[in-house]
Amino acid sequence: MLFDFWFTVILSITPCLLWLLYFYHQDRYDKEPPKNIAITFLLGMLSAAGALVLNTTFLLIINALLGTRDDVRSFRDLVGAAIGFFLVVGPVEELVKFLAVYIYGYRQKEFDEPVDGIVYSATAALGFAAAENCLYLLQSGNWVIALRGPLSNPGHALFSAFWGLAMSRAKAMPNIPGQRMKALFQGLLLAAFLHGLFDTVLTLSPVFGIFVFLPIFALMFGMFFYVKTEINRMVEESPHKEGTRLLGAVIPCPNCAELGITGQFCLSCGTQIIATQEQRRCPQCGAAQRPGAVFCSRCGASLLSVSSTNTPRYQPHFVCFDELGRESIACIIDRQEINIGKTLDNHFVIEDPLVSKRHARIVWDPNNGYMLVDLQSTNGTFVNGKRVMQAVLRDGFEVRFGKATFIFRLNQSR
Structure with missing residues (x-):
């Protein structure tokens, strides 16, 4: 009996660990510390308990209000299940996984490049999936892993990748009150919708049989292609990919024609060296300006064509x-x-x-x-x-x- 229990636990965790290795190794230049990954995975597992309580409570309420059953036997039951997936299961499960990252991984100093959002979100999601696997296998038998391993487990990681991407975007945003939270909420909302859609389509299997897997695989492939494309882009943009690039190339000084580095100051006459295509001229006196200048260095005239008005008061x-x-x-x-x-x-x-x-x-x-x-x-x-x-x-x-x-x-x- 004890052997069967531990066999089920190992069988539940193994596919999640394999998927975790895949996502972990997408971070090519500055991998997260194993300690951070382990803690996030465990927090993801613990979050499944919260989801179980919330899902059970709210789904009972929906069934009571609509007069539907958990085991779909009629069109009415199917509608009730879809409502439950979109309004309860999707939002609840994505929220608890999100919180597992937000309270720990999101705040770690090692979360320092765009791809880290997907690494941490996938880790928490796969921890959640491992705990969910245990529950399903204990209830229905070990054969269930054949379905959950290639579908539900990576599905959790792919759903959560959307709020993981939002976490990376939020970290790079200006720290204006509400702006970062808006980005996080949008990512969480999209993940919850896709999660609800996946579960709803899967519920149609008793009606359409094996044909229901066509839209399931189409959804999975679409999400995987999008997430993989984003991973490749973020890895290429990683601040750890290479050292800081040197500023500019060697060009003649616009004042004395001595060679110097673009953006630096001429060693002969002290004039800032600006590439011709980067030069701007003052609309009042015609003097050449350095990149990014707001006021003319000669006459003081504004170089801005439009100024903003009625802007809110902020701290410095x-x-x-x-x-x-x-x-x-x-x-x-x-x-x-x-x-x-x-x-x-x-x-x-x-x-x-x-x-x-x-x-x-x-x-x-x-x-x-x-x-x-x-x-x-x-x-x-x-x-x-x-x-x-x-x-x-x-x-x-x-x-x-x-x-x-x-x-x-x-x-x-x-």
Whole structure:
């Protein structure tokens, strides 16, 4: 009896571990620590208990209200099952798996590149699936694993990949209240919908028999193709793939014609070297401007074609500008220390190959205010066009990390 129990447990976990190895090895450049993976997997298993209680409770309520049965015997039962899958099972199971990552993996410093969202979401989802396998195998027999191993187990990982992707997007977003949560909610909603759709179609098997697996496999293939495409894209964009790229190529200085590096200052005359295609000229005096400049360096005229109005008041923050000159919040300075870089574990994430993984830091100094400190970045930190190792930030200062340019605002957008 004891042997049968442990055999069932091992049989339940094995396919999930095999799928976990697949997703784990998609992270090519900076794999997550085994400890993080193990804890997330266990949290995923524990989350299945919460889902069991919530699913049982709410499905009983739906059956009581609609007069339907769990074992589908009529069209009415089928409608009740579909309602239960879309309104209860899908949302509940994706939510508990999401929370298993949100309370632990999402907060780890190792969650620092886009593909990590899928790695952690798949880990929690497969932990959940392993616990669910145990329950089904104990109830229905070990033969069930033949169906769950190739379908339900990877299905859980693929559903959850959508909110895993949302987690990676949220980490890279400006820390404006509500913006990150909106992205997470949208990912969670899509995962819940796909989960509900999968379970609903699977319920049709008593009616359509083996033909029901055609749409099931089509759905699985579509999700797998999308998730795999996103994984490949994110791996290529990983900040750990290569070192920080050097800023620019060697070109003649526009002032004295001596060779120098694009974006740096000429060693002969001190003029900033800008590639011809990057040069802008002031609409008032015609002077050439450095990339990202907001005001003319000669006459002080605004270089922005459009300015935003009626913007909300924020704490001190950085703003960036689009091609039309419209500004938007890039990062709110909402703590006494802000880390800046291109990996997702920074407070201010700048997705630019010229920005270092740990590029700079903003520190609050009671005597001087906000201090900007360069962390020995490859391409430097600039304040008002001058490369600095440390500088006090004032309202309206232009700050550049590599070639990513922002304006520092002390209180509100202008």
